Amino acid sequence: MAEETYYIDIHSHYLFAVDDGSPNIEQSLAMLKQAAAQNIAIVQATPHATDLTNDVVSKQFLENFSRLQQQVRKAGITVDILLASELFFSPHIYEWLQYPWATFNNQKKYLLFELPLYKMPEGVGDFIFQCQLKGIHPILAHPERYIYLHRRREVLLDWNRQGCLMQMNAGSLLGQFGQEVGQFSRQMLQAQMIHFIASDAHDVEFRNYEVLQRSRQQIEDFLPRWYLDQLYFANAEKALAGEKLAPLKADENLFLKQKPFWEKLKHRFIKK
Ligand SMILES: [Fe+2]
Numbered sequence: 001m002a003e004e005t006y007y008i009d010i011h012s013h014y015l016f017a018v019d020d021g022s023p024n025i026e027q028s029l030a031m032l033k034q035a036a037a038q039n040i041a042i043v044q045a046t047p048h049a050t051d052l053t054n055d056v057v058s059k060q061f062l063e064n065f066s067r068l069q070q071q072v073r074k075a076g077i078t079v080d081i082l083l084a085s086e087l088f089f090s091p092h093i094y095e096w097l098q099y100p101w102a103t104f105n106n107q108k109k110y111l112l113f114e115l116p117l118y119k120m121p122e123g124v125g126d127f128i129f130q131c132q133l134k135g136i137h138p139i140l141a142h143p144e145r146y147i148y149l150h151r152r153r154e155v156l157l158d159w160n161r162q163g164c165l166m167q168m169n170a171g172s173l174l175g176q177f178g179q180e181v182g183q184f185s186r187q188m189l190q191a192q193m194i195h196f197i198a199s200d201a202h203d204v205e206f207r208n209y210e211v212l213q214r215s216r217q218q219i220e221d222f223l224p225r226w227y228l229d230q231l232y233f234a235n236a237e238k239a240l241a242g243e244k245l246a247p248l249k250a251d252e253n254l255f256l257k258q259k260p261f262w263e264k265l266k267h268r269f270i271k272k
Helices: 025-037 055-075 124-133 153-162 170-174 179-190 210-219 225-240 252-257 261-269
Strands: 007-012 040-045 080-083 086-088 110-114 137-141 165-169 196-198
Touching (some): 007 196, 007 210, 040 225, 165 170, 165 179, 170 210
Parallel strands (some): 110 137, 137 165
């Protein structure tokens, strides 16, 4: 019999009525049922923390999460749920560190943060440095989705050297965010720049939990087994326990010399 593969998902939006993810508790339960059916053993809720996040919002996160925990137990859904957050990179990011959901398991060891999608912000390197001073490992959510970084590979390498970890969206490998993102994702994986693959699920239809298994099937033939295990399970397990990840050395030369997507297209559209 084929060996079962299990997953730990550190990034998704199943917590109801707090962001653009699940709108109500019924949807949250439907999402978690789907997660369990996809062999996801642990799924961490990461509602967006934005400039509107304050004590009232924080209380709401905690209340909704505890209501959901009770309902998950009642419904007998076999998945462990945890609460953290996806911190939007803003001047307020340091203020949120006081909240119990700001870091994984409130251990002050790992946090997940995202950048604006269309404009490179100032001060990311400094934020990474400040996290390190506090003993926190920052994890950048879906680096492959920031198109402005596709032309600035050296910036990603700098952050990587500083110790910033990177989490890719499984859907990026399935073309959910376009071909350019898909190709850049594969290149990042080939160069071992990525530490986690997560669902970033928002619903049970398009951005759902099935993407984990499906994406793994897509990349199984070009990545070694030990790396796949780190990406989908082992690194997440360590991060949730507040432990150090196994070291991963990015292949910087390979990453710098990989051809960008538009270079390949050029030959098709530009007449010589
Ligand atoms: Fe997200």
